[in-house]
Structure formats: C-alpha cells, structure tokens
Amino acid sequence: MSASSGRPPDPHRRPAASRAPLPARTYTVRRAALLAGALALAVALAALVAALARPSKAAHRPSAQPRASARRAHAHAHAHGRPPASADATPSPAQAVASVLAYTPFVKEGGDRGRDVALTFDDGPGPYTPGVLDVLERMHVHATFFVIGEMLRYFSASALRELRDGDVIGDHTETHPEMALLPAHEQHEELFEQMARIELLGGPRPQLFRPPYGSYDATTMRELRRLHLLMILWSVDTGDYLQPGVSTIARRALAGAHPGAIILMHDAGGTRTQTIAALPRIIRGLRARGYDLVTVPQLLADDPPPPGLPLPSSLSGD
C-alpha cells in the first residue's frame, strides 16, 4: 500500500548529479551523456521499483491476512473437527483481548452464550510440560499457559513448542511471588521481566496475566494497566496441584464446566503425572458435552464477558 509513497523517488537525486560543475568544453557532451545515463538509470530504477513492488504487495498484503486467518481456521478446524464457518466474523484473539481490556481489568470467565471452554495451565514450563503438550497435540486442543519467567532459563524449549503449537502464553510473573506483599517497583519488575523473556524467545508480548496464589492488590491493578495486561482468573479450580487423584481432577473439571468456563490446572510446580493422566478424560468429557476447547483470547473473541462485574477481593489458588 505505502510501498511507493514510503520510498523516496529516485529522480530527486538526478539533478544533484547533473548540477556538478564541469569544464565548459566538455559540458555539452558530458551533459548529454549524463542525461542519457540518468534517463537509462531512471528507466532501470522504475523497472526495478515496479518489479519490487509487485512481489512485495503479494508478500505483504494478500498473504499476511490469509496467513492469520488460516492459522485461526487451522485452530478452529482442530478444535471443532470441521472447517470454520465464520473465522472472520469475530475479532482476532489479540484484538479481542484489547477490546475486553477497554472495559474491564480482569476476566473470571467468558460470556455464557457460547460453548467455549478454556483450559489453562500455570507454573510452567517444567519437566512435565512436554507430557501436557503431547496430549494437547494428539487431541488437537489449544490451551493457555501462564508461564513463570525464571522457568524459561531451564525449559525454554517447551515454551517455544507452545508458541509453535498455537498455544497462548500469559504472564505468571518472573519468580511466582504473592504480588500483594510487594512494593510497586517490585510488582512492576515481576510482570515486566517475564514479558521481556517471552519477547526474547520470539513470542508475542503477553497480553494476559494470572496472579500467583490469586494474590493482587490495587498496586497490581495499576501496574497491569500500565503494561496493558488483562488479569485472567478462573471459574473452575481442579485443585490438581494437591494431586488429589486422576478421577478427582477429571470430575472437578467436568462438573464445574459451563459456557465460558476458564479451568485452572498446572503443568509444573510439582509432579504432574495426575494432571497429564486426567487431561484426555477432561478433553473427551468436555467434547461429549458439546464444548469447544479454545485459548483464553479465542474465548474472549467468541463470547466476551459482560461489563461491570465486580473485581473479586481475593482468590485462593496456586
């Protein structure tokens, strides 16, 4: 679109060359030669610009958008097992987060008009994350991972795999503190360092934040606003971090599920074999009940929560 207007037209450089001082005797000849040369150069440049403009339009315009919606379509096709009917009828997931953030600083669950449910995993990446990702990949589910920054020092390969798979990475702080106990500058660092690490890995800047232990205060909310982060709480807690048994974890997830539900689980912070074992049951059970498993941004794109909900004063969780 702006390929031609952004590039300074080369003819502007031509007069400078022809203005160069020249001995009178050779002036006419040199000027004619220069003009001819400049003309040839201009023609060559015009051809070059035209040649460059065509592929660049093809590369930037038509394919950038289809790539994005193809990715969505791909995600949709995976999640629904059928081609998307209305991939372009809803805002992009990233746009959806921004538009929800415009009217609320937090989300506990999506709207109740659809059939979306979001699986979320906290505290990773860790040694059990590949096991979680294996199940998600095998069953074609995209999930949301709230990642601890310092875990990326050791397990960045899993975070890269999450990004490659089309999962969403949110901010779960740098070191997993109780945010409400920290002064403002430390809260800011906890949020910002994790975001910087994700960007260094090549991921998109996180738009979502989940507070460790459900701990936040007015300072947290102010820092989140500064960093354009939407706080994502949960409406179903599987309690999987306490390792209550595979069937208990699965039963809690399925019993608590409702349209717009955000289900809390963990892919690290302890042994997660129970979570991994429960996951196929949870996915099959939710699908049998007619739910679509989506990422949190997709949930917000498909069916955002209503405005005006009061911020919960505190939540327990891990």
Ligand SMILES: [Zn+2]
């Ligand atoms: Zn946590």
